[in-house]
Amino acid sequence: MGKRNYLIEGVSGTGKTSVAEELQRRGYHVLHGDRELRYWGNPKTGEPVNEPVHENERDKAIWQQEHHLWDIDKVKSVIADHSKAISFFCGGSRNFSKFIDLLDEVFVLEVDDLDTLYRRIDERVARDPTDWGGKPEEKELIARLHRTKEDIPSGGIVIDATQPLVSVVDEILRHVRA
Numbered sequence: 001m002g003k004r005n006y007l008i009e010g011v012s013g014t015g016k017t018s019v020a021e022e023l024q025r026r027g028y029h030v031l032h033g034d035r036e037l038r039y040w041g042n043p044k045t046g047e048p049v050n051e052p053v054h055e056n057e058r059d060k061a062i063w064q065q066e067h068h069l070w071d072i073d074k075v076k077s078v079i080a081d082h083s084k085a086i087s088f089f090c091g092g093s094r095n096f097s098k099f100i101d102l103l104d105e106v107f108v109l110e111v112d113d114l115d116t117l118y119r120r121i122d123e124r125v126a127r128d129p130t131d132w133g134g135k136p137e138e139k140e141l142i143a144r145l146h147r148t149k150e151d152i153p154s155g156g157i158v159i160d161a162t163q164p165l166v167s168v169v170d171e172i173l174r175h176v177r178a
Contacts, residue, residue, distance in 0.1 A: 033091030
């Protein structure tokens with residue numbers, strides 16, 4: 001196996017997309033999981049599902065978080081394709097347990113304080129008002145996930161994502177080269 005594959009995870013606002021874009025700028029093969037692999041699916045079976053009509057915004061935020069899956073066949077296809085030396089999968093997936101054992105390592109971007117996460121999310125939503133995290137109910141869920149780490153793979157290499165972006169990416173690449 002000549003190819004190495006890495007997952008970059010973290011709660012919303014930790015910088016997964018920014019890290020992905022910087023890795024691409026540096027010439028690495030990157031999959032933006034939230035753009036290229038995501039679909040709404042049953043968290044137990046993986047079967048695609050249609051988003052239902054929700055009673056309120058809180059229920060909608062929770063449902064979207066719980067049903068945010070990645071296409072496992074596409075993940076496996078990228079991992080099986082050894083034409084690239086390294087691939088980075090960047091983003092959040094609720095079914096990471098279905099493919100995490102196929103990866104060489106997991107990097108977890110972490111930001112200790114919630115105010116920094118909220119500021120980053122607000123900046124992102126200011127650029128794109130449709131982006132996830134701008135509604136109070138979504139922020140409430142982000143706060144819970146930040147506190148509990150319930151949707152984050154355990155055992156990954158924790159990266160302090162409060163550092164400048166270049167330093168975050170340099171630290172990830174140091175681990176990749178080790």
